Amino acid sequence: MPASPSTARAINDRLALRLLQQEGPLTAARLKQLTGLSRPTVADLVERLAAAGLIEVTGESGEQRRGPNARLYGIVADRAYLAALDVRTEGVSVLVSDLVGRVLAEASVPIGDDTGTGPAVEQAVTLVERAAKEAGTDLLHTVGIGAPGLIDPASGELRDSTGLPAWHRRLVAALQERFPKARVSVENETNLAALAEQRDGAARDRDTFALLWLGLGIGAAVVLDGTLRRGASGGAGEIGFLPVPGTSGLPSATDCAGGFHSLAGAAAVVGLAAEHGLTAHAADLEREAAALVREAVRLADGECPGAAGGEDGRPSGVTGPAPGPAAGRFLDALADRVALGAAAVVSVLDPGCVVLAGELGRAGGDALAARVRDRLARMSPLATEVRPSALGGGAVLRGALLTARDRAQDELFAPQER
Structure with missing residues (x-):
């Protein structure tokens, strides 16, 4: 049955908007090429989207062309403002962007363990307000939050977890009270x-992969056939x-003391x-822990003194003898530990690819990833790539921004009654 x-x-409007989101400003002629639509159809949709305030003329293409056919159309970036938060046990980071994801303001604030619940919440909300003001707005359309812990799949709320503030x-x-018109949502960090590594990072070419987060705490995420899997209770x-x-x-x-966290969390890595x-x-x-892993990689790779950091090339604050062989043994021992957790994920899910993420995964880089890959090859018959994160600790903020942008665009780009 025809539409x-x-x-x-x-359908045509959504297609054009998605192309403008992915490619940036385009001419009507280029939209025609990419969509396969006729020239009159493209002209009609451009007129509709401009009248709806979703796109605007942003310039002209090329110095030799002038007139209507050279006009570049782009998404109206200030149609909506978005905020992304990375909530950690020790503080909050926030960024504010426009509708196309261009970051306009960034800020962070530490929150000590001895800070009361009310003051801590006020510090975090004030941080968001300040960042929004710096970005030139007091209205946020969508707020995406990344936080440790379990997200209830029914309510979408952060569950009460022991150990979390x-x-x-x-x-x-x-945040919902302070920004009553905003769409506020929270997702596991x-x-x-x-999601960020799949869209912009180490897993751009993968529809199925597992991400192993190595940082203060330990976590994993699973993407199967392009879909993030959260589990029955949100605890996958x-x-x-x-x-x-x-x-x-x-x-x-x-x-989680006594579990994988006790082997590969930051405290265990420092020890x-x-x-x-x-x-x-x-x-x-x-x-x-990240500084120690980076130093071990440098020493194991035999970098010359003075290549980075202080006078002897070591990162600021790193001390101790640790010659190259000892650094290599440390990386080997760390890879032994990381491979235990990775092998469990691989044996159950067969993801074909494991991304070592978080500050420690990025610090270990290719050196740690190669060691983990070699150990998995000996432990499992399932062929598995192991890749270091491309985004490191910034992946949570990036993922929160991407989900906020997608949600805002889905709403703003929805078909309008005509």
Whole structure:
């Protein structure tokens, strides 16, 4: 059954808007080429979208062409403003962008463990307000939040989890109250990192892959056939609770100590590095662990002193003897640990590709990824690529922005009654 004229117009409009989103400003002639539509059809949709305030003339293409056929049409970027938040146990980072995803403002604030719930929420909300003001708006269309913990698949809310600050759960409601017209949603941080790596990072060519987040905590995300899988209770990927050999006990329902977290979390990595003669001093455990992994990679690769960092080429704050062989042994030991968790994911899901993400995954780079890949090849008959993150710790903010932008565009680009 052929589509009705109104349905056909809506399909054509969405197609054109998606192309303008992906490609940037285009001429009507280029839209005709990319869509396969006739010239009159393209002219009609351009007129409709401009009248609806969704697209505008942004310039002309080429110096030799002038007139209507050379006009470049682009999405009206200031039609809506978006905010993305990365909520950690120790603070919040935020960025504000326009509708096409151009970042207009960024800010962050640390929130100490001794900060009360009310003051912590107020600090976070004030940060968002300040960033929005810097971006030139006091109205946000969509707010995307990435946070650790479980997201209830029924309500879309962050579940009460032991070990997470109470202000995390209060933040969504507080932002909704402060920005009553905004669409506010929260997603697990590791899931957002996977979406970002798939769209803009290490998994751009993969429809199926697993992401292993290595940072202060441990997590995993699974994308199968292009779809993020959250699990029945929203807890798919809580790999920090995975029982593994080499720990002092077993994890419990309320504590991942004794699970994979105890082998590959930032605190465990710092301890493992110390065993191999490498120490560092940083503002927090995650940064300390990342500095140690980067230093080990440098030493194991035999970089010359003075290549980076201080006078001897070592990152600022990194001390201890740790010659090349010891650094290599540290990386080998770390790869042994990471491979335990990765092997469990591979044996159950056969994703074909594992991305080592988070600050530690990016710090380890190709050197750590290659070591983990070699160990998986010995442990599993399933062929698996292992790739380092391309986005590192910034993947959560990027994923939150991408989901906010998609949600806003889905609403604003929806077919209008005519």
